[in-house]
Amino acid sequence: MSTRRSRSRRSSSSRITDDQIIDLVSKLQALLPESHRRSTERESAAKVLQDTCNYIRSLHQEMDDLSERLAELLATTETTSDQAAIIRSLLM
Amino acid sequence: MAISNSEGDSAAKERERKRKRSAEVGPSPSKWRTVSERTLYSSKLLEALRRVRGTAPADPPRSRAVREAADRVLAVAARGRTRWSRAILSSRALKLKPRKRRPAGPARSKKPLAGAAEMKRSPVLQRKARVLGRLVPGCRKLSFPTILEEASDYIPALEMQVRVMSALAAMLSSSGAGAPLSDRLGSSQPF
Numbered sequence: 001m002s003t004r005r006s007r008s009r010r011s012s013s014s015r016i017t018d019d020q021i022i023d024l025v026s027k028l029q030a031l032l033p034e035s036h037r038r039s040t041e042r043e044s045a046a047k048v049l050q051d052t053c054n055y056i057r058s059l060h061q062e063m064d065d066l067s068e069r070l071a072e073l074l075a076t077t078e079t080t081s082d083q084a085a086i087i088r089s090l091l092m
Numbered sequence: 093m094a095i096s097n098s099e100g101d102s103a104a105k106e107r108e109r110k111r112k113r114s115a116e117v118g119p120s121p122s123k124w125r126t127v128s129e130r131t132l133y134s135s136k137l138l139e140a141l142r143r144v145r146g147t148a149p150a151d152p153p154r155s156r157a158v159r160e161a162a163d164r165v166l167a168v169a170a171r172g173r174t175r176w177s178r179a180i181l182s183s184r185a186l187k188l189k190p191r192k193r194r195p196a197g198p199a200r201s202k203k204p205l206a207g208a209a210e211m212k213r214s215p216v217l218q219r220k221a222r223v224l225g226r227l228v229p230g231c232r233k234l235s236f237p238t239i240l241e242e243a244s245d246y247i248p249a250l251e252m253q254v255r256v257m258s259a260l261a262a263m264l265s266s267s268g269a270g271a272p273l274s275d276r277l278g279s280s281q282p283f
Contacts, residue, residue: 016237024240031121031247049220052243056227059250066257067159073264074145075154087138087263 021045028052124248129169134256136165166253175238176246179230 022042029035029048032055043051123129140161144154163180170177218236225231225239228246 016235021237021240024237024244027121027244028240028247031244046216046220049217049224052247053220053223053227056224056243056247056250059247059254060227062254063159063162063250063257064155066254066261067162068155069261070141070257070264071155071158073261074141074158087134087260 025049121244121248124245124252130252130256133165133169133252134260136168137162137256137260140165162253162257166249170245170249174242174245175231175234176229176242177249 022045025045025048026042029043029051032048032051141158144157144161147157167177167180172178172181221236221239222232224243225234228239228242231239231242234242
């Protein structure tokens with residue numbers, strides 16, 4: 001019984017396999033913007049990581065721009081709670 | 093013989109349990125792409141933004157406040173199942189601007205790696221994974237596979253956030269500024 005436990009403990013201390021890494025990298029590749037174009041070929045892990053970093057940076061930049069825009073818009077627009085509900089439904 | 097059979101069975105059950113445990117890593121990326129998630133996020137965001145507007149009226153960094161509110165609401169939407177979301181909630185300071193590192197010199201000292209994925213952990217990959225770890229909140233010191241997992245959830249969450257905020261900004265700007273929205277909500281603008 002103790003053998004089984006120690007065996008399971010060893011296997012649960014994550015020895016990450018190549019396959020698991022490949023799987024994670026391909027999942028990440030599928031999330032990238034141009035993935036539908038390149039879905040058949042698998043890219044190198046380095047390229048996927050690079051593209052992921054670039055994509056996250058561009059999303060962060062978009063978020064900053066949107067935050068600035070929203071900050072300005074909110075300053076000048078009045079919204080009642082009714083209008084907020086309308087906005088919510090329109091956002092769907 | 094009966095004993096060895098039962099040992100095999102319970103070992104198999106234990107493997108099954110571990111498989112199920114490891115499968116529940118975090119929310120799947122597609123969860124962020126549902127209409128219900130977008131709707132929920134929109135309403136929470138609106139509440140948070142109205143609060144932002146109440147405080148700090150003429151602040152130049154109000155865009156900062158909007159950004160932080162949006163990130164907080166996003167982190168709450170993750171329901172505590174990812175590291176990046178917990179990191180956002182536990183620390184308000186979200187380091188976004190990449191600090192200038194010294195120009196690419198010799199590779200940093202590699203920690204000795206154990207396990208079968210030696211090949212995958214080349215210094216190039218390690219370096220890029222560290223960069224990625226700095227971009228995803230709370231992931232600076234995590235292992236290679238964990239960083240990949242966190243990034244896989246963080247990206248669809250960010251995409252949803254961008255989509256909702258774009259829609260909100262478009263709606264607020266199409267109605268013009270400086271007057272109540274109710275006058276202008278008659279004209280329907282598709283997004």
